[in-house]
Amino acid sequence: NAGVTQTPKFQVLKTGQSMTLQCAQDMNHNSMYWYRQDPGMGLRLIYYSASEGTTDKGEVPNGYNVSRLNKREFSLRLESAAPSQTSVYFCASNDLTDTQYFGPGTRLTVL
Amino acid sequence: DQQVKQNSPSLSVQEGRISILNCDYTNSMFDYFLWYKKYPAEGPTFLISISSIKDKNEDGRFTVFLNKSAKHLSLHIVPSQPGDSAVYFCAASTGNQFYFGTGTSLTVIP
Numbered sequence: 001n002a003g004v005t006q007t008p009k010f011q012v013l014k015t016g017q018s019m020t021l022q023c024a025q026d027m028n029h030n031s032m033y034w035y036r037q038d039p040g041m042g043l044r045l046i047y048y049s050a051s052e053g054t055t056d057k058g059e060v061p062n063g064y065n066v067s068r069l070n071k072r073e074f075s076l077r078l079e080s081a082a083p084s085q086t087s088v089y090f091c092a093s094n095d096l097t098d099t100q101y102f103g104p105g106t107r108l109t110v111l
Numbered sequence: 112d113q114q115v116k117q118n119s120p121s122l123s124v125q126e127g128r129i130s131i132l133n134c135d136y137t138n139s140m141f142d143y144f145l146w147y148k149k150y151p152a153e154g155p156t157f158l159i160s161i162s163s164i165k166d167k168n169e170d171g172r173f174t175v176f177l178n179k180s181a182k183h184l185s186l187h188i189v190p191s192q193p194g195d196s197a198v199y200f201c202a203a204s205t206g207n208q209f210y211f212g213t214g215t216s217l218t219v220i221p
Contacts, residue, residue: 042115044211098143105152105154
């Protein structure tokens with residue numbers, strides 16, 4: 001039981017490049033989330049998926065797209081990366097008690 | 112606009128003493144509150160939670176207090192241990208969305 005896994009752990013992009021951050025959970029959770037963490041800002045919700053086949057915007061969705069591929073996987077795509085998207089990205093899923101379980105994070109730098 | 116605030120970026124406490132971490136929120140619709148602990152280079156891990164219908168929840172050394180009229184949440188750690196040194200985030204939810212504070216870095220001095 002690996003919990004929530006994220007790939008890659010680290011990534012460096014140039015401005016304008018695209019990439020997809022992958023997330024998978026093996027806890028059979030319905031809801032999955034993508035957050036970004038910036039210094040002094042806490043964790044901010046980018047997008048979430050309440051169930052397979054649905055996605056909704058969070059607090060800071062601009063510049064991102066998501067895909068809920070199946071119940072296990074929820075990916076985050078940056079179509080044209082910008083320096084403002086330099087951050088640590090966390091994926092999470094939650095159980096029926098609303099407790100969120102987080103992945104280890106992806107540290108992204110956009111030059 | 113920050114709906115969940117942690118006004119103390121850092122806190123230092125002697126081992127064995129009580130650590131009190133505070134959190135304020137603005138949205139009266141929040142119905143569930145959580146505390147997470149985060150070590151460097153790791154994702155946050157769940158610590159303790161409380162529903163808006165309660166005012167206290169206890170789990171071992173950790174107790175969370177909720178004062179709905181003041182829109183204030185606190186986490187008490189007694190006794191504090193060096194392994195408790197980490198960043199603590201409070202979070203609040205309504206429906207499917209979660210809002211996090213900016214975190215308080217706790218250092219427990221041996």
